[in-house]
Amino acid sequence: MTTAPALLQVRDLQIEFTDRGRVTNRPVRGVQLEIGSREVLGVVGETGCGKSITANAILGTLPEQARATGRIEFAGVEQLSLPERERAVNRGDAISIVFQNPGTAFNPVFRLGNQMRMVLRRHRGLRGRAATAIIAERLSDVGLTDTQRVMNAYPHELSGGMLQRVMIAMALLCEPRLLILDEPTTALDVTVARQILLLILRLQHALGFSVLLITHDLGVVKATCDRVAVLYAGRVVETGPADAVLKTPKHPYTQGLVGALPGQSGGRLRSIEGQVPANFLGIQGCAFADRCYAAIDTCRQVDPDLRPVSTTHEVACIRGGEL
Numbered sequence: 582m583t584t585a586p587a588l589l590q591v592r593d594l595q596i597e598f599t600d601r602g603r604v605t606n607r608p609v610r611g612v613q614l615e616i617g618s619r620e621v622l623g624v625v626g627e628t629g630c631g632k633s634i635t636a637n638a639i640l641g642t643l644p645e646q647a648r649a650t651g652r653i654e655f656a657g658v659e660q661l662s663l664p665e666r667e668r669a670v671n672r673g674d675a676i677s678i679v680f681q682n683p684g685t686a687f688n689p690v691f692r693l694g695n696q697m698r699m700v701l702r703r704h705r706g707l708r709g710r711a712a713t714a715i716i717a718e719r720l721s722d723v724g725l726t727d728t729q730r731v732m733n734a735y736p737h738e739l740s741g742g743m744l745q746r747v748m749i750a751m752a753l754l755c756e757p758r759l760l761i762l763d764e765p766t767t768a769l770d771v772t773v774a775r776q777i778l779l780l781i782l783r784l785q786h787a788l789g790f791s792v793l794l795i796t797h798d799l800g801v802v803k804a805t806c807d808r809v810a811v812l813y814a815g816r817v818v819e820t821g822p823a824d825a826v827l828k829t830p831k832h833p834y835t836q837g838l839v840g841a842l843p844g845q846s847g848g849r850l851r852s853i854e855g856q857v858p859a860n861f862l863g864i865q866g867c868a869f870a871d872r873c874y875a876a877i878d879t880c881r882q883v884d885p886d887l888r889p890v891s892t893t894h895e896v897a898c899i900r901g902g903e904l
């Protein structure tokens with residue numbers, strides 16, 4: 582076990598949306614996350630569970646109506662209390678992000694090379710040949726060998742898979758310590774998606790950054806992540822080493838997600854009926870109780886915190902130890 586402090590530590594993160602002083606939604610309700618140096622953490626959960634908005638809070642790109650409280654420590658520095666100017670320095674630099682849809686992440690009217698140059702100029706003060714050399718190196722790192730053609734291209738001139746490679750190259754330009762990937766392969770076909778994930782892992786090994794990988798797909802977690810955090814209705818309901826959580830999921834929600842993986846035996850695991858609540862404001866007790874095969878009366882009154890089931894594996898379920 583390493584005793585090194587985590588690169589990223591999120592403690593009791595709460596996010597509220599307000600409209601004219603009234604709280605209209607609370608999509609994140611006490612999230613705890615930790616990512617070590619050179620570690621790949623998967624964040625999974627159904628649509629609307631709060632994955633992207635948590636990533637936005639880490640980057641400091643929440644919409645204006647949203648307010649985050651709690652602690653987000655990056656490299657030992659609490660982020661939520663920093664002025665926006667200082668947070669902006671980190672974005673695209675020490676922390677960068679790759680989004681699901683490369684088509685909307687680039688500006689359609691600038692050549693890709695120019696968009697990459699802007700990043701290096703803003704964060705590193707580099708221009709001209711020095712900038713071009715770094716861009717060419719990153720493009721070839723992501724498997725794009727005709728670097729001149731890619732730099733001269735407009736976003737619409739490349740395929741989705743190529744554009745996603747360019748976005749990864751752009752995210753790595755300033756050698757980030759943390760790369761956030763928000764469903765980076767959802768828009769791609771299965772073969773290309775696989776190639777992109779393998780590429781990210783290879784780069785992660787070679788360059789040594791940490792990864793927060795957001796995905797719906799536990800198959801992807803199994804293939805790529807060291808640890809995983811399962812999010813449900815704005816809370817982490819289970820977290821631990823990816824192999825332990827996938828092999829012996831303790832939370833009924835995780836059990837349902839694992840049960841839906843192809844190749845898993847049905848038996849003990851059941852798939853999950855019902856839906857994530859549309860708004861988390863009125864939730865009493867455990868948010869999953871209405872969908873849970875194991876819920877008892879107490880579950881509708883008590884919202885459990887994460888508790889250890891082993892030295893590295895935690896679950897937020899009052900019955901978690903016994904299921």
Ligand SMILES: Nc1ncnc2c1ncn2[C@@H]1O[C@H](COP(=O)(O)OP(=O)(O)OP(=O)(O)O)[C@@H](O)[C@H]1O
Pocket residue numbers: 598606608626627628629630631632633634635644797859860
């Ligand atoms: N701009 C916004 N205004 C109001 N509510 C928002 C806004 N953005 C997100 N939310 C709310 O936050 C909750 C979490 O959204 P988020 O986008 O983080 O989900 P997600 O887990 O990333 O889902 P998906 O898998 O579909 O990407 C949702 O219930 C959504 O309604």
Ligand SMILES: [Mg+2]
Pocket residue numbers: 632633634763
């Ligand atoms: Mg999302």
